[in-house]
Amino acid sequence: MATCNRLTFLMVCEQPVNDQFLIQLFSLLHPNIPQHCIGGMLDVVAVYNGTNSVQHIFEVAASLDSLVVGEREIIRQLRQAYEFSRKHKLTGDNIRLLIETAIPLAKEVYTNTKIGENSVSVVSLAMQEMLSLSPSKNSRFVIVGAGQTNTLVAKFLLKHDFKHFVVFNRTRSNAEHLGAKLNAAGYTLDELASYKKGFDILITCTGAAAPIITPKIYTHLLQGDKQPKIVVDLAVPTDVANDVLQQNNINYIAVEKLRSRAAENLALRKQEIVNAQVIIEERLGTFKTLLRKRRVERVMASEIPSRVKAVKERALTSVFQKEIAKMDEASQRTLERVVAYLEKKYIGIPITVAKSALEKELMH
Numbered sequence: 001m002a003t004c005n006r007l008t009f010l011m012v013c014e015q016p017v018n019d020q021f022l023i024q025l026f027s028l029l030h031p032n033i034p035q036h037c038i039g040g041m042l043d044v045v046a047v048y049n050g051t052n053s054v055q056h057i058f059e060v061a062a063s064l065d066s067l068v069v070g071e072r073e074i075i076r077q078l079r080q081a082y083e084f085s086r087k088h089k090l091t092g093d094n095i096r097l098l099i100e101t102a103i104p105l106a107k108e109v110y111t112n113t114k115i116g117e118n119s120v121s122v123v124s125l126a127m128q129e130m131l132s133l134s135p136s137k138n139s140r141f142v143i144v145g146a147g148q149t150n151t152l153v154a155k156f157l158l159k160h161d162f163k164h165f166v167v168f169n170r171t172r173s174n175a176e177h178l179g180a181k182l183n184a185a186g187y188t189l190d191e192l193a194s195y196k197k198g199f200d201i202l203i204t205c206t207g208a209a210a211p212i213i214t215p216k217i218y219t220h221l222l223q224g225d226k227q228p229k230i231v232v233d234l235a236v237p238t239d240v241a242n243d244v245l246q247q248n249n250i251n252y253i254a255v256e257k258l259r260s261r262a263a264e265n266l267a268l269r270k271q272e273i274v275n276a277q278v279i280i281e282e283r284l285g286t287f288k289t290l291l292r293k294r295r296v297e298r299v300m301a302s303e304i305p306s307r308v309k310a311v312k313e314r315a316l317t318s319v320f321q322k323e324i325a326k327m328d329e330a331s332q333r334t335l336e337r338v339v340a341y342l343e344k345k346y347i348g349i350p351i352t353v354a355k356s357a358l359e360k361e362l363m364h
Contacts, residue, residue, distance in 0.1 A: 118265035144204035205234035211241035
């Protein structure tokens with residue numbers, strides 16, 4: 001499973017996961033990497049075994065161990081990684097039980113704690129602040145920059161039913177690519193200075209070293225409009241020149257202020273880790289019981305049917321052979337049905353009794 005800050009291998013194996021095992025694993029996965037580089041990888045590997053590995057997966061699923069605590073995306077990543085592995089027959093019963101416990105656990109953590117509250121995404125915070133200004137759904141958006149940040153912005157805007165967009169970017173192809181998602185035209189940054197259709201909200205995020213929204217360009221974009229505008233500047237350094245802010249009626253949303261709020265919200269989320277750990281500890285005990293019960297089922301399901309069948313065959317063909325031979329055909333068929341019924345029922349009884357006894361043992 002790959003996330004923003006880790007690559008996780010989840011496996012069930014009998015041999016110890018030591019340095020030799022890891023070197024063999026990495027060599028198989030990356031045969032072209034020099035051995036001295038693979039050896040260096042051992043310094044950045046954390047190994048969890050047994051109960052510790054289960055607890056770690058629970059913490060990963062609940063986003064306690066993420067760069068961004070409380071990031072719900074981790075649940076999708078975990079589920080997607082499991083489905084991919086299952087499809088390629090790389091999972092067994094133990095991993096299935098673990099994932100089927102971890103995902104509902106993560107959802108329970110989000111439901112019963114505040115770990116997912118107080119957004120820590122700069123884009124989300126910016127869009128929330130923009131919405132707090134109550135813009136019209138018919139607002140005209142000028143979007144400058146077509147990178148990852150503005151792609152996220154575009155998803156948010158579409159989700160909230162905004163419809164009127166135009167995209168500008170250094171390369172036309174990327175502007176047109178993002179524009180296609182917004183049902184909008186895409187232009188180069190050079191064409192920004194000649195755009196004459198006006199705007200209500202300007203959202204900008206480029207990698208430019210100097211402000212690209214200069215007083216001259218901003219005045220041109222206004223086309224004489226005197227109404228207050230919303231400007232969302234997500235670039236570092238900023239895309240909007242200070243003179244633009246000082247000379248115009250602007251509701252300005254800047255990335256530095258948003259970062260400060262995101263840091264405060266992240267600190268609040270981290271305070272919820274203690275509450276999340278309580279839930280994880282409870283589910284850890286539940287999972288141990290589930291795993292032991294499943295092991296009993298597997299062992300008994302592999303042993304009991306064959307042994308019961310052997311007893312049945314011996315009874316019919318040896319122990320009671322003479323008595324059965326004296327029966328008429330109808331009686332023999334009835335006996336066979338009775339024995340088959342008993343065989344089927346007897347197979348399930350020991351499993352049920354063993355599971356019940358195990359539950360009572362674990363309760364005391």
